Amino acid sequence: MLLLRRVTPRELRLCQHTYTRKAPFSASPCPCIRQRPNRPSPSRPIRTSREKDSNLDRDRNARPNDDPLPAPSQPRASASSPSRPLAIQQARESATPDTSTSGPYKQVLLASKSIRHNPLATSPIHITTRTSKSYTQQLSAADKFFSSSPCRFLYSAEALRHHSMNNVTPEIVVLGSSNVGKSTFLNALVGQPKAARVSQKPGRTTLMNAYGVGPPPKIPRGLVPKGMPPPRHSLVVVDTPGYGFKSQASWGDAVIKYLQARRTLRGAVVLLSSEKKLLPEDKWMLRTLAEANTRTVVVLTKADKARNGWVETCSLLADMVQQEVDRLDQEFGGKWKDGQDVASRIYITAAGMESPGRLKNGGGIGGVRTAILEMAGFTLQDTVAKKADTVAYTGPVVSFDDIEWRT
Ligand SMILES: Nc1nc2c(ncn2[C@@H]2O[C@H](COP(=O)(O)OP(=O)(O)OP(=O)(O)O)[C@@H](O)[C@H]2O)c(=O)[nH]1
Numbered sequence: 001m002l003l004l005r006r007v008t009p010r011e012l013r014l015c016q017h018t019y020t021r022k023a024p025f026s027a028s029p030c031p032c033i034r035q036r037p038n039r040p041s042p043s044r045p046i047r048t049s050r051e052k053d054s055n056l057d058r059d060r061n062a063r064p065n066d067d068p069l070p071a072p073s074q075p076r077a078s079a080s081s082p083s084r085p086l087a088i089q090q091a092r093e094s095a096t097p098d099t100s101t102s103g104p105y106k107q108v109l110l111a112s113k114s115i116r117h118n119p120l121a122t123s124p125i126h127i128t129t130r131t132s133k134s135y136t137q138q139l140s141a142a143d144k145f146f147s148s149s150p151c152r153f154l155y156s157a158e159a160l161r162h163h164s165m166n167n168v169t170p171e172i173v174v175l176g177s178s179n180v181g182k183s184t185f186l187n188a189l190v191g192q193p194k195a196a197r198v199s200q201k202p203g204r205t206t207l208m209n210a211y212g213v214g215p216p217p218k219i220p221r222g223l224v225p226k227g228m229p230p231p232r233h234s235l236v237v238v239d240t241p242g243y244g245f246k247s248q249a250s251w252g253d254a255v256i257k258y259l260q261a262r263r264t265l266r267g268a269v270v271l272l273s274s275e276k277k278l279l280p281e282d283k284w285m286l287r288t289l290a291e292a293n294t295r296t297v298v299v300l301t302k303a304d305k306a307r308n309g310w311v312e313t314c315s316l317l318a319d320m321v322q323q324e325v326d327r328l329d330q331e332f333g334g335k336w337k338d339g340q341d342v343a344s345r346i347y348i349t350a351a352g353m354e355s356p357g358r359l360k361n362g363g364g365i366g367g368v369r370t371a372i373l374e375m376a377g378f379t380l381q382d383t384v385a386k387k388a389d390t391v392a393y394t395g396p397v398v399s400f401d402d403i404e405w406r407t
Pocket residue numbers: 176177178179180181182183184185197198199200201202203204205206240241242243301302303304305349350351352353
């Protein structure tokens with residue numbers, strides 16, 4: 001449910017200040033007050049009896065090294081004080097020397113299904129490509145989710161009112177400065193080279209373009225609003241025009257209004273170029289999302305551009321971004337990153353290194369896929385994912401945010 005509250009004079013001043021700055025993505029002054037829609041309930045997610053059984057088996061068979069990523073329903077204090085299971089996992093990762101990123105950059109980047117920032121690492125390099133057994137299973141479930149059904153272009157929207165009506169399907173928006181690689185990233189995410197148009201010139205994408213991804217969800221007919229066709233995809237991903245260089249104020253207005261008002265928006269992916277520093281316009285975008293309490297995953301793109309220096313380059317930038325995210329999280333009362341686990345990490349990708357169809361989870365795309373699914377309200381059940389070839393997608397990937405659809 002969309003919750004609105006009165007804007008305090010301080011917030012209003014802050015917004016006006018933000019938007020009237022030398023506009024990165026200039027938009028008219030208006031308050032950012034959208035609460036996160038449909039946060040996961042603090043109680044355990046409801047599960048089907050089959051899932052319960054399989055989870056019981058998993059619990060019985062779990063070995064200490066197979067620490068699964070914590071269920072999204074588990075409470076988490078803030079990004080700076082991670083939940084216990086996440087802290088245990090990070091501590092484990094930092095306990096043994098991490099050589100997972102060493103080797104020729106092309107080989108390592110293409111082979112890495114998840115490239116994550118690990119701020120607790122004891123070495124000066126805070127990047128890891130290591131994956132536990134259960135995380136590997138989650139990655140493969142995420143790959144199947146994105147690749148099993150072809151992605152479908154849904155519509156282009158110039159303004160909020162042009163977006164199709166959507167009451168049921170979770171949406172994720174891809175944001176970033178112009179030319180950062182948003183459309184390339186979207187193509188890699190959905191595994192289709194030509195889903196979105198890509199160009200070397202900044203300012204290529206000028207509209208918000210929505211794509212349907214994932215298999216059709218199983219929703220009882222009665223829960224679909226009258227006169228609406230049942231959704232054909234489990235998730236909508238929205239590509240956006242870039243902010244900063246070659247951007248236009250009207251694009252910024254449209255995107256900000258969408259961020260504030262779209263009820264089914266479950267989270268944002270903010271792309272930052274690893275060729276650049278953290279730009280003022282990126283800080284502005286992160287602040288806007290923190291203020292609106294929108295779940296956010298940060299992704300560094302074009303890791304391959306630094307060639308063999310990619311690990312150091314990305315590690316430094318990720319450290320800076322993490323500091324900014326933690327600072328914003330604290331400023332807004334520790335609520336922004338609350339309840340995010342997989343999605344609380346900073347991810348690194350090299351989506352443009354290989355044709356998206358061939359990249360699959362490689363180039364770090366797999367890690368972002370799991371984070372996006374978590375943000376969108378899906379739980380990746382690793383035990384069931386083993387049988388992914390034989391079960392329908394209500395098995396390995398279960399939406400708990402949308403659980404009321406099925407009851
Ligand atoms: N080397 C390399 N190039 C990349 C990568 N990702 C994107 N690019 C290149 O960066 C350029 C811009 O990519 P786009 O995906 O069009 O960027 P965008 O953010 O959608 O740009 P706008 O729509 O103009 O805002 C293209 O030439 C891509 O091939 C990457 O991971 N590695």
